[in-house]
Amino acid sequence: MNSDDSFYISTPIFYVNDRPHIGHIYTATIADIVARRQRMIGREVFFLTGTDEHAAKVVDAASDRGLSTRAWADQNAGAFRKAFQDFGISNDDFIRTSEQRHIEFVEKVVSDLEATGDVYLGQYEGWYDVSQEEYVPESRAKEHDFCSPITRKPLVRRAEENYFFRLSEYSKPMLELLERNPDFVKPEARKNEVIGRIKEGLADVPISRTGGGDWGVRFPGNPKHMIYVWIDALLNYASAIDLDRRRHYWPATVHLIAKDILWFHAVIWPSLLMAISKARGNEWLSVPNTVYAHSFWISEGQKMSKSLGNFIDLEQLHGYKERFGLDALRFFFATQGPLDTMDGDFSRSRFIEVYNSDLANTVGNSWNRIVNMTRRYCAGRLNRKVDGEGLGAELERIASKKPQDSLGVGYVSHGVEMIKAIDGYIQETQPFKLAKDASNSSQVEEILYRCAESYRIASLYLWPALTEKMTEVWSRSGLFSYTEVLKNRGSGDLEQWTAWGGLSEGTELLEGPALFPRYLEE
Ligand code: MSP
Secondary structure, three states: OOOOOEEEEEEEEEEOOOOOEHHHHHHHHHHHHHHHHHHHHOOEEEEEEEEEOOOHHHHHHHHHOOOOHHHHHHHHHHHHHHHHHHOOOOOOEEEEOOOHHHHHHHHHHHHHHHHHOOEEEEEEEEEEEOOOOEEEOHHHHHHOOOEOOOOOOEOEEEEEEEEEEOHHHHHHHHHHHHHHOOOOEEOHHHHHHHHHHHHOOOOOEEOEEEOOOOOOOEOOOOOOEEEOHHHHHHOHHHHOOOOOOOHHHOOOOEEEEEHHHHHHHHHHHHHHHHHHHHHHOOOOOOOOOEEEEEOOEEEOOEOOOOOOOOOOEHHHHHHHHHHHOHHHHHHHHHHHOOOOOOOEEEOHHHHHHHHHHHHHHHHHHHHHHHHHHHHHHHOOEEOOOOOOOOOHHHHHHHHHOOOOOOOOOOHHHHHHHHHHHHHHHHHHHOHHHHOOOHHHHHHHHHHHHHHHHHHHHHHHHHOOOOHHHHHHHHHHOOOHHHHHHHHOOOOOOHHHHOOOOOOOOOEEOOOOOOOOOOOOOO
16 A cells, blocks of 8 residues: 555556647646645655557558658657646656566566466457457447447457456456445446446456557567557556655556546456456555546537547647636636536637636736735735634635545635635725725734735645746745745645745735736637
8 A cells, every 4th residue: 555645646648649639638737736736735746647659550640651650659759748848747757658667567467467367368359449449349339330439430340369368357356346445436427337337247358469560569478469558558557656766656546537448447457456466466566546537628519539620739728828828728627627527618718708707807816906905005015914804714614615526626616716705805894995094004904914814825725726826926925935845846734834824924915917917809
């Protein structure tokens, strides 16, 4: 088991057959928000992402462009790495399945499993979904008119000699696992889907192929066979941890994925891990705590697909970043995204609406008012440190609400609610009216302290999403210590930081450009 203060989160490793798009950036951003919040709480976080390179569609995409597979994979892995930097993703490692450290790990695991009989040589014939790189069981193929249940492309009939993984042995252990750990699959509705499918029965799965060229990991001792890309890919979560200094992160706290790859993560992966642990008799390959499957973004009301050409691609995302700022995009992902079981629509008009109402008119405007009033009525300083009367209890009430999602992404919305409470308090106490009479000055100072201090607390909830702008707020109010801690990925102390009274008496609030200027569409 990992120690209580370590937290390991992963994203899927993404195929390098094409460039990153909104779906990849979304998952990475949500994982990033979770990772940052956990670092603030004081956890020692390991955040992993990377690329899945040995798929046949990578070979095809490269040859369509007249490039070697390696060159195309390098180019796109580079594009993913760069995109994650551009969008503020704070991953601790980036693994590529074409790396030696990974390949050796996969070979070792497969040999171990062959030795125990969990992997064996057999014959397979079935319906193959080329677009998803997976076999579809007969019943499911029929149900979907022999087309891919995901992409609707026709399935093809394939027969081959394969190595198999004895998944059929793991129905019972899987059901026991789901029973023992109710958080194993999240959200709840996804868990029920998984349980339903396991109860229909688990058949052994092929884990090698022949005749598909030489791009991949060869089966140890039988080089005619290549290890099936999904087995290779899932093992990234372990190969990246296979270092003495990292093993304490195991098992993963959360594998964040989307619904399209739930089966692999919720059933095949833990079964494989149980088989590996059996083979090795060791503990470090125990099953993850949670597989969290979010849903999909659609675009302007339509499913995104290559054929419709309506993917929200990197260029468009850069456009949003340039016009509204990176924080605005991260905020939209955090508060409007398909984190639960419903798909989410990414529409420009909705983006602008949320930006203006939550960021420009609420988060940005509230800070602006507090600073302006402090400068106008108190020479820019918080002269009187007081208790949270009239606000503190409300902030505590908001903070104590559990967000809807088990990942804690919903805490970002708590930050917005807190700021709305500050606006309500200003409305109620009317410091701008009180300030007209000099005899009210101490009352005005108290009100403004409460507002600024409450904003400081809200900023800690908002920071995992609004990393740039909340850091800016901290630097305008002398709170460099947070920045220092978090910049170096150190462990924060959220509990202490969110306690009332963090702003000291005499703190100066500095003016600066609007955090989120209101956006008017030309
Ligand atoms: N390579 C496999 C995963 C192996 S993990 C051991 C793969 N790669 S992928 O490039 O197709 O990425 C799939 C993932 O991208 C989804 O699970 C999800 O995280 C993200 N998304 C892709 N399209 C998406 C949307 N339209 N909306 C939200 N996220 C989506 O599958």
